[in-house]
Amino acid sequence: MATFLILGGTGKVGRRVARILEHEGHLTRPVGRSTPLRFDWKDPDTWAPALSGADGVFVVGPGSATDWSPQLTALLRAASTAGVRHAVLLSARGVEFLPDGNVARAEQALRSGPLPWTILRPTHFAQNFTEAMFAPVDGRITAPVGDGAEPFIDVEDLAEAAARVLATGTATGETVPLSGPAALTFEQAARVLSDVTGRPVEFHDQQDTDHAAELRAAGTPEEYLRWRLAMLGGIRRGEDAYLSDGIEHLLGRPATDFTTWARREAAPGSA
Numbered sequence: 001m002a003t004f005l006i007l008g009g010t011g012k013v014g015r016r017v018a019r020i021l022e023h024e025g026h027l028t029r030p031v032g033r034s035t036p037l038r039f040d041w042k043d044p045d046t047w048a049p050a051l052s053g054a055d056g057v058f059v060v061g062p063g064s065a066t067d068w069s070p071q072l073t074a075l076l077r078a079a080s081t082a083g084v085r086h087a088v089l090l091s092a093r094g095v096e097f098l099p100d101g102n103v104a105r106a107e108q109a110l111r112s113g114p115l116p117w118t119i120l121r122p123t124h125f126a127q128n129f130t131e132a133m134f135a136p137v138d139g140r141i142t143a144p145v146g147d148g149a150e151p152f153i154d155v156e157d158l159a160e161a162a163a164r165v166l167a168t169g170t171a172t173g174e175t176v177p178l179s180g181p182a183a184l185t186f187e188q189a190a191r192v193l194s195d196v197t198g199r200p201v202e203f204h205d206q207q208d209t210d211h212a213a214e215l216r217a218a219g220t221p222e223e224y225l226r227w228r229l230a231m232l233g234g235i236r237r238g239e240d241a242y243l244s245d246g247i248e249h250l251l252g253r254p255a256t257d258f259t260t261w262a263r264r265e266a267a268p269g270s271a
Contacts, residue, residue: 006031007032011031015033016158056166058166059089088120097233097234117173122158126256140153141186148234149238150240151244
């Protein structure tokens with residue numbers, strides 16, 4: 001039994017990682033700015049209590065709108081002093097589309113830090129169609145991706161892979177790309193959601209300029225906007241459609257396909 005600090009512990013990935021590790025008999029410490037044991041990237045005084053007694057840390061950053069690599073560097077030093085033995089960073093496979101971006105800087109900070117490390121680079125999440133940016137509004141999915149395809153990953157697979165890496169130390173020193181088993185266009189994803197939910201869902205392509213204007217009107221920081229358009233542009237150009245075998249490598253089984261995910265989480269009555 002080990003103890004794992006889970007940054008972003010109430011988020012899509014962190015809460016699932018914590019649940020899986022607890023099911024396996026480990027102790028977890030899911031933290032964030034509003035958890036009883038508070039962790040705030042901007043307040044280093046909150047770091048030591050969170051790190052105390054932790055064997056490993058799952059790192060979910062504060063977002064890609066700012067360069068948080070200096071904070072990560074300082075956190076890794078504090079973690080090393082506290083006796084943490086492994087840091088696992090949640091990155092994104094689209095980091096190659098913005099090599100000078102904040103996510104790339106965070107990866108480099110991890111590689112240059114004092115702890116043994118693993119970087120997980122997943123594709124866009126299947127759950128983005130139910131919990132985030134691709135969720136249909138009035139039956140319409142809107143995104144600037146054209147007919148580009150993406151091998152959407154089930155976050156349950158990602159969380160299980162992260163838990164395996166944390167618990168066993170496998171893939172130390174590796175950058176592991178993760179994807180679903182097949183690439184779907186957004187049109188195809190909309191058809192799956194229509195079939196599973198019993199409600200019509202359609203995909204509407206959007207121009208980058210229109211997408212950017214909507215985000216700016218909502219107050220989105222420019223640096224996050226640059227990151228988001230870089231990732232979505234990779235899909236539109238067909239550069240993110242390739243498959244990665246990280247799930248098979250880490251879990252010894254195939255990744256969950258989009259339809260199976262949708263039946264589990266998007267169907268009427270699903271949890």
